[in-house]
Amino acid sequence: MAPEAVARHFELQQLYTDYALCIDADELERWPDFFAEDCAYRVTSAENYEAGLPLALIYATSKGMLRDRVAALREANIYEPQRYRHFISCLKVAEQPDGAVAAVAHVMVVRIMQDGAMSLFAVGRYIDRVERRGSDWKFTAKTVVLDSRTIDTLLAIPL
Numbered sequence: 430m431a432p433e434a435v436a437r438h439f440e441l442q443q444l445y446t447d448y449a450l451c452i453d454a455d456e457l458e459r460w461p462d463f464f465a466e467d468c469a470y471r472v473t474s475a476e477n478y479e480a481g482l483p484l485a486l487i488y489a490t491s492k493g494m495l496r497d498r499v500a501a502l503r504e505a506n507i508y509e510p511q512r513y514r515h516f517i518s519c520l521k522v523a524e525q526p527d528g529a530v531a532a533v534a535h536v537m538v539v540r541i542m543q544d545g546a547m548s549l550f551a552v553g554r555y556i557d558r559v560e561r562r563g564s565d566w567k568f569t570a571k572t573v574v575l576d577s578r579t580i581d582t583l584l585a586i587p588l
Contacts, residue, residue, distance in 0.1 A: 437530070441522055441559060444566045445534060449515035452587055457502060460587050461495040465560065465567040468492055472573040472588055474580070475553065486580055495587075502585055512541040513550065513586060525558075529569065532557045536573070538588060551588055552576050 540550035
């Protein structure tokens with residue numbers, strides 16, 4: 430791999446690491462900062478994704494919508510306190526002709542309840558488009574494709 434490709438891969442790995450740490454630390458107000466203003470964020474099932482269906486459990490078409498989602502989580506939603514741990518692996522990147530990067534990574538999220546009970550919350554993959562905006566990499570499209578047909582009703586936090 431060329432030195433610039435190694436550097437890019439390291440930078441993108443750091444982006445994914447920082448993304449997971451932000452959510453897991455409950456710093457959700459910073460979560461939209463990982464996205465470009467003109468972004469798309471979607472959580473869908475593997476069946477819908479593979480069938481090319483636009484149906485989504487969560488769908489946002491701008492950074493403003495992501496901010497609104499965080500505000501709703503903080504002000505309107507009521508749920509038992511819980512923690513999450515994201516495990517992101519197998520990052521594969523491919524440079525696009527326009528300089529953007531197509532990225533795919535596996536994701537697993539564990540939920541830890543207040544009483545200490547742990548459960549596998551979500552498993553799937555990220556299918557992303559990432560672009561350099563200034564000196565930073567930003568997600569311009571993030572599709573979370575969940576492998577399970579059963580989706581927890583508490584899907585409120587970002588994946």
